[in-house]
Amino acid sequence: MMYRNLRIALPLAALLAAALTGCAPSVEKKTTAAPTADGAKKKIVVGFAQVGAESGWRTANTQSIRSEAEKRGIDLRFADAQQKQENQIKAIRTFIAQGVDVIMFSPVVEPGWEPVLQEAKKAGIPVILADRAVKVSDESLYVTFIGSDFVEEGRRAAEWMAKKMNGKAVIAELQGTPGSAPAIDRKRGFEEEMKKYPGMKIVISQTGDFTRAKGKEVMEAFLKSPEGAGINALYAHNDDMALGAIQAIEAAGKKPGTDITIVSVDGVKGAFEAMVVGKLNCTVECNPLLGPTLFDAAEAVAAGKTVPKRIVTKEGVYDQTQAKGLIADRKY
Numbered sequence: 001m002m003y004r005n006l007r008i009a010l011p012l013a014a015l016l017a018a019a020l021t022g023c024a025p026s027v028e029k030k031t032t033a034a035p036t037a038d039g040a041k042k043k044i045v046v047g048f049a050q051v052g053a054e055s056g057w058r059t060a061n062t063q064s065i066r067s068e069a070e071k072r073g074i075d076l077r078f079a080d081a082q083q084k085q086e087n088q089i090k091a092i093r094t095f096i097a098q099g100v101d102v103i104m105f106s107p108v109v110e111p112g113w114e115p116v117l118q119e120a121k122k123a124g125i126p127v128i129l130a131d132r133a134v135k136v137s138d139e140s141l142y143v144t145f146i147g148s149d150f151v152e153e154g155r156r157a158a159e160w161m162a163k164k165m166n167g168k169a170v171i172a173e174l175q176g177t178p179g180s181a182p183a184i185d186r187k188r189g190f191e192e193e194m195k196k197y198p199g200m201k202i203v204i205s206q207t208g209d210f211t212r213a214k215g216k217e218v219m220e221a222f223l224k225s226p227e228g229a230g231i232n233a234l235y236a237h238n239d240d241m242a243l244g245a246i247q248a249i250e251a252a253g254k255k256p257g258t259d260i261t262i263v264s265v266d267g268v269k270g271a272f273e274a275m276v277v278g279k280l281n282c283t284v285e286c287n288p289l290l291g292p293t294l295f296d297a298a299e300a301v302a303a304g305k306t307v308p309k310r311i312v313t314k315e316g317v318y319d320q321t322q323a324k325g326l327i328a329d330r331k332y
């Protein structure tokens with residue numbers, strides 16, 4: 001079958017390699033990585049339009065992409081969109097004009113990609129979605145989507161919270177960037193799971209844009225709001241916002257991790273440090289180390305092979321009971 005779902009565990013590169021087949025790609029290619037006349041492998045050119053540098057997760061993701069490209073001798077054209085969709089669209093148009101072999105991007109938001117992806121398709125340049133999904137009516141506009149199952153992450157966060165709070169919680173929610181796949185899906189997954197527990201209620205919810213500074217600012221406002229005094233749980237769509245919120249909770253004279261039980265998503269080192277000192281209760285992992293899998297796919301596509309349409313990263317859930325034992329091995 002040409003496209004199928006695939007759930008992968010690390011080492012991602014090896015498993016993806018095993019899944020790749022030798023069929024024709026769905027997008028007509030402009031160039032291929034076929035050997036040159038002297039037998040040397042052609043150096044592929046990849047354009048990557050990154051979201052920005054909003055979080056520890058994103059920094060680790062960028063690092064993984066850059067170092068993997070370097071290791072493989074790939075000519076990487078990297079653009080930082082500073083969390084703006086229009087910057088990503090501009091970058092993609094530049095990659096098209098440059099005639100790169102493959103375009104990869106991690107979309108800031110889900111909608112609004114159809115025109116630029118049509119342009120890439122017309123130019124015969126395959127597109128790989130990294131980390132986040134897009135909302136398009138025509139799925140042939142991209143060859144594969146490699147990243148986490150954000151809905152599942154939301155479910156796992158709610159499941160952990162329900163267990164910890166015995167099914168009763170007055171919850172504040174810090175959402176990610178409005179319109180982004182992780183914000184939409186993590187909210188959906190959490191709310192779906194929460195339905196099983198009538199004693200769990202989200203009483204206040206706002207975006208903190210995935211940043212530590214906004215997480216702090218919004219949590220301050222939550223605590224000052226009419227609902228503030230009753231909040232005994234926090235669900236943050238990423239660790240950075242939770243770490244900002246911890247500062248706000250302490251400034252308000254409360255004990256994060258005790259007065260307010262906190263679960264967030266990502267599993268960055270800062271979250272493990274906060275768990276070790278008892279200020280964060282749980283982090284649901286979202287793996288940013290996508291470089292090897294992304295470039296396995298890019299090289300395969302550039303060589304005329306097909307890749308699975310969806311590649312899902314395998315991830316865990318970590319709480320305070322595991323944090324001390326795991327922190328030394330945390331890579332990001």
Ligand code: AHR
Nearest residue numbers: 054055057131182210238
């Ligand atoms: O798309 C992944 C999310 O984006 C991460 O959870 C968050 O930290 C980042 O900004």
